[in-house]
Amino acid sequence: MAKLISVIVPCYNEQESLPYFYEEICKVAKEMKDNKFEFLFINDGSKDKTLEILRALAKEDKRVRYISFSRNFGKEAGMYAGLKEAKGDFVCIMDADLQDPPSLLPQMYHIITTEDYDSVATRRVSRQGEPPIRSFFARLFYRLINKISKADIVDGARDFRLMTRQMVDAIVGMEEYNRFSKGIFGWVGFNTKWLPFENVERIAGETKWSFWKLFKYSLEGIVAFSTFPLALSFIFGILFCILAIIFIIVRTLIWGDATSGWPSLVCIMFLISGVQLCCLGIMGQYLSKTYLETKKRPIYIVKETEKDKI
Ligand code: UDP
Ligand code: MG
Numbered sequence: 146m147a148k149l150i151s152v153i154v155p156c157y158n159e160q161e162s163l164p165y166f167y168e169e170i171c172k173v174a175k176e177m178k179d180n181k182f183e184f185l186f187i188n189d190g191s192k193d194k195t196l197e198i199l200r201a202l203a204k205e206d207k208r209v210r211y212i213s214f215s216r217n218f219g220k221e222a223g224m225y226a227g228l229k230e231a232k233g234d235f236v237c238i239m240d241a242d243l244q245d246p247p248s249l250l251p252q253m254y255h256i257i258t259t260e261d262y263d264s265v266a267t268r269r270v271s272r273q274g275e276p277p278i279r280s281f282f283a284r285l286f287y288r289l290i291n292k293i294s295k296a297d298i299v300d301g302a303r304d305f306r307l308m309t310r311q312m313v314d315a316i317v318g319m320e321e322y323n324r325f326s327k328g329i330f331g332w333v334g335f336n337t338k339w340l341p342f343e344n345v346e347r348i349a350g351e352t353k354w355s356f357w358k359l360f361k362y363s364l365e366g367i368v369a370f371s372t373f374p375l376a377l378s379f380i381f382g383i384l385f386c387i388l389a390i391i392f393i394i395v396r397t398l399i400w401g402d403a404t405s406g407w408p409s410l411v412c413i414m415f416l417i418s419g420v421q422l423c424c425l426g427i428m429g430q431y432l433s434k435t436y437l438e439t440k441k442r443p444i445y446i447v448k449e450t451e452k453d454k455i
Pocket of ligand 1: 154155156157158159189217218219220223239240241242244347351352353354
């Protein structure tokens with residue numbers, strides 16, 4: 146029986162790339178003519194003509210579905226909405242800018258159906274065309290998070306992956322508000338095959354990720370998948386107690402009380418209060434995430450889907 150493949154495409158201001166993307170994905174669908182397809186576009190509160198393009202596509206092509214959010218909720222929310230609404234036996238997530246080459250899909254499908262894998266994921270082996278400073282911090286982040294977290298997060302991993310219905314259901318079951326998909330994909334387990342590919346630059350439009358946005362996203366990843374930073378404040382505390390004992394008590398015992406020395410005193414005061422503030426900040430990060438989780442706010446709000454326009 147023909148299996149249904151859902152292709153989820155999060156779109157935020159993608160009016161330039163969408164026509165190219167649609168053309169490309171149609172070519173792939175034609176190539177895989179034994180399968181049925183569903184293209185599920187998520188309009189993440191775009192301010193350009195993305196929604197108009199999607200409406201037009203949905204009118205012409207019955208395979209096209211779309212979900213339009215009431216505002217920008219971020220790519221994570223877009224992917225979650227897509228996974229939740231997808232009906233396919235197999236589900237694939239892809240960027241709209243062709244940085245995740247749709248031409249890899251037949252190969253991915255072949256692997257998932259013939260070999261014993263639940264998911265075929267991709268990772269780029271080069272970061273060509275990316276600012277070097279961004280690559281440097283990205284590498285640092287992956288090294289750090291793999292040291293302090295149990296979730297297996299692969300350097301260069303894209304969100305571009307094909308999954309079985311079983312794995313998708315597991316992911317949809319994780320309803321946390323602070324989502325970090327790269328961690329969630331690893332956390333749910335299942336067998337994943339990694340396909341390496343060379344980085345491709347985006348076809349049109351520009352990236353939506355500034356350095357600051359990426360920095361905040363990486364913090365999110367750390368806080369969501371590791372509690373090591375919480376232990377850090379404890380370690381700092383112990384360290385400073387030991388330092389105080391050695392420096393202040395032992396020193397005084399051996400060399401007697403030195404009257405001179407207020408600069409060092411002020412120095413120590415600043416240092417310790419700095420460390421205290423830092424630890425408080427770490428607590429604050431976790432507290433704020435817990436606060437947001439307990440509110441149980443929806444991850445996204447739908448304003449319009451293709452069904453509203455028929
Ligand atoms: N995207 C989204 N919501 C956002 C930001 C991005 O849905 O708030 C989508 C975007 O339209 C694209 C994908 O996420 O399809 C990846 O974004 P982008 O290409 O800007 O990221 P980069 O490839 O530079 O990491
Ligand atoms: Mg991109």
